[in-house]
Amino acid sequence: xxxxxxxxxxxxxxxxxxxxxxxxxxxxxxxxxxxxxxxxxxxxxxxxxxxxxxxxxxxxxxxxxxxxxxxxxxxxxxxxxxxxxxxxxxxxxxxxxxxxxxxxxxxxxxxxxxxxxxxxxxxxxxxxxxxxxxxxxxxxxxxxxxxxxxxxxxxxxxxxxxxxxxxxxxxxxxxxxxxxxxxxxxxxxxxxxxxxxxxxxxxxxxxxxxxxxxxxxxxxxx
Amino acid sequence: xxxxxxxxxxxxxxxxxxxxxxxxxxxxxxxxxxxxxxxxxxxxxxxxxxxxxxxxxxxxxxxxxxxxxxxxxxxxxxxxxxxxxxxxxxxxxxxxxxxxxxxxxxxxxxxxxxxxxxxxxxxxxxxxxxxxxxxxxxxxxxxxxxxxxxxxxxxxxxxxxxxxxxxxxxxxxxxxxxxxxxxxxxxxxxxxxxxxxxxxxxxxxxxxxxxxxxxxxxxxxxxxxxxxxxxxxxxxxxxxxxxxxxxxxxxxxxxxxxxxxxxxxxxxxxxxxxxxxxxxxxxxxxxxxxxxxxxxxxxxxxxxxxxxxxxxxxxxxxxxxxxxxxxxxxxxxxxxxxxxxxxxxxxxxxxxxxxxxxxxxxxxxxxxxxxxxx
Numbered sequence: 206x207x208x209x210x211x212x213x214x215x216x217x218x219x220x221x222x223x224x225x226x227x228x229x230x231x232x233x234x235x236x237x238x239x240x241x242x243x244x245x246x247x248x249x250x251x252x253x254x255x256x257x258x259x260x261x262x263x264x265x266x267x268x269x270x271x272x273x274x275x276x277x278x279x280x281x282x283x284x285x286x287x288x289x290x291x292x293x294x295x296x297x298x299x300x301x302x303x304x305x306x307x308x309x310x311x312x313x314x315x316x317x318x319x320x321x322x323x324x325x326x327x328x329x330x331x332x333x334x335x336x337x338x339x340x341x342x343x344x345x346x347x348x349x350x351x352x353x354x355x356x357x358x359x360x361x362x363x364x365x366x367x368x369x370x371x372x373x374x375x376x377x378x379x380x381x382x383x384x385x386x387x388x389x390x391x392x393x394x395x396x397x398x399x400x401x402x403x404x405x406x407x408x409x410x411x412x413x414x415x416x417x418x419x420x421x422x423x424x425x426x427x
Numbered sequence: 428x429x430x431x432x433x434x435x436x437x438x439x440x441x442x443x444x445x446x447x448x449x450x451x452x453x454x455x456x457x458x459x460x461x462x463x464x465x466x467x468x469x470x471x472x473x474x475x476x477x478x479x480x481x482x483x484x485x486x487x488x489x490x491x492x493x494x495x496x497x498x499x500x501x502x503x504x505x506x507x508x509x510x511x512x513x514x515x516x517x518x519x520x521x522x523x524x525x526x527x528x529x530x531x532x533x534x535x536x537x538x539x540x541x542x543x544x545x546x547x548x549x550x551x552x553x554x555x556x557x558x559x560x561x562x563x564x565x566x567x568x569x570x571x572x573x574x575x576x577x578x579x580x581x582x583x584x585x586x587x588x589x590x591x592x593x594x595x596x597x598x599x600x601x602x603x604x605x606x607x608x609x610x611x612x613x614x615x616x617x618x619x620x621x622x623x624x625x626x627x628x629x630x631x632x633x634x635x636x637x638x639x640x641x642x643x644x645x646x647x648x649x650x651x652x653x654x655x656x657x658x659x660x661x662x663x664x665x666x667x668x669x670x671x672x673x674x675x676x677x678x679x680x681x682x683x684x685x686x687x688x689x690x691x692x693x694x695x696x697x698x699x700x701x702x703x704x705x706x707x708x709x710x711x712x713x714x715x716x717x718x719x720x721x722x723x724x725x726x727x728x729x730x731x732x733x734x735x736x737x738x739x740x741x742x743x744x745x746x747x748x749x750x751x752x753x754x755x756x757x758x759x760x761x762x763x764x765x766x767x768x769x770x771x772x773x774x775x776x777x778x779x780x781x782x783x784x785x786x787x788x789x790x791x792x793x794x795x796x797x798x799x800x801x
Contacts, residue, residue, distance in 0.1 A: 322524070323528035327587070328519075328542050338530060
């Protein structure tokens, strides 16, 4: 149960951080007319195709005592970043980035441009237009982004193993716990954990699809 | 230039705009216009693709002209020479889009209050209530736009843009899809509102019926250029453009190229066919170089066997009778003047003038017997 709690905490932190940094990135990617935009787009999508171990490996190198991030962290906090919960959060944020940014881009782009024009001629600048028009009309996308990055972080394995190792209460997440149980042939314990993860994943995806079918949105599509 | 600026009234909207737009296919469209709108309604009329919406977007600050100057309420909003480009939120423009663009997630009241953030809550509520009343939609204030009927949505969009005390109002075909009666009622309310405010209103439409109904000054735009301005009668009614279906009753339907416009005379010269001959036709909203079609009734054409003198008719062309046949009480002559005309004459005229195939003749055509086809 300790592993499950840790995974939940990790996923919640990652989802919250991703919403905050994902929004400006998604806004820029949705509305910028810069020609080199595709470069950033492919960079954001990179974790989708990269093996988690590759990402984890680079993250580990960067976070190690000789890596740039690790050095910075030691200078700031007096201890290393690798094999800590903070390190885990950082790597997971990178790993789940596209899962937060893609739904945000899609929903920002889906907002009728005429509404943005209307907002502008009514005196609203970019920030006010974002808060009053774009964000409220993109709520399904925001929910999707939060839920997907939460679920994706909850189930990750390779990155966590590379960066976090397997320290009970610190970096031993559900998926690693399951792996541990299987390794030591404790199938009933592994099964319990796997079932919990399966149930959570199903519930989370149901929320995403329900929101995107506008089951709960308070205003009509038109 | 400065002298001109000095003369401009403080409430007037003036725009001199040049903007080039390239489409993906490589073809380019150039908007090159100069307009002046005094307080009151001016109609911007022209076929779709004439550049009407681009012009409005430039005035509102949603698009940036390549060159020119835009002034409203005595203030410079854009000046390419001085590098001035006031951003859209600071232009104090009311702009009602064809789609209205009401915010679907806000109530009518919240929609209308959207542009009023600089006021205290009480003041804001009063202003919103007043304008909703002026446009007769105060009952809907708690509703969301989704469930509201067409005409009322238009009234709400007007109220939302006008509550901000704008210095000009741009209307991009805002009343399309409404029946004439409803349209007239909304325009009456708009006039009543503007009687007190006196701001310039630029009303875009491509519908003749709306121009007739509003009966205000018209600026006719075609292919990115202003082709005429004035009262609707002068600009558009000189010849009412006839519909293609009506043109079926005209024996001569000729394609032509506009050569030049003589606005002062209310006419323009067109080249028929591949410029085989030139004739004068009533002024229509077409730019020089654009293709038009001219319809002429066979019975409206005079036939002479000598070059006629001292006629008021502006179009005299010489040609040759290709064929002549009797049809009942009427003779049908086919005359080649570079382009073929069909001319109806009476059997008596055929005898008196001794008309036969191969004979050289002159065709006489009054300017206003030539009709432009829609």
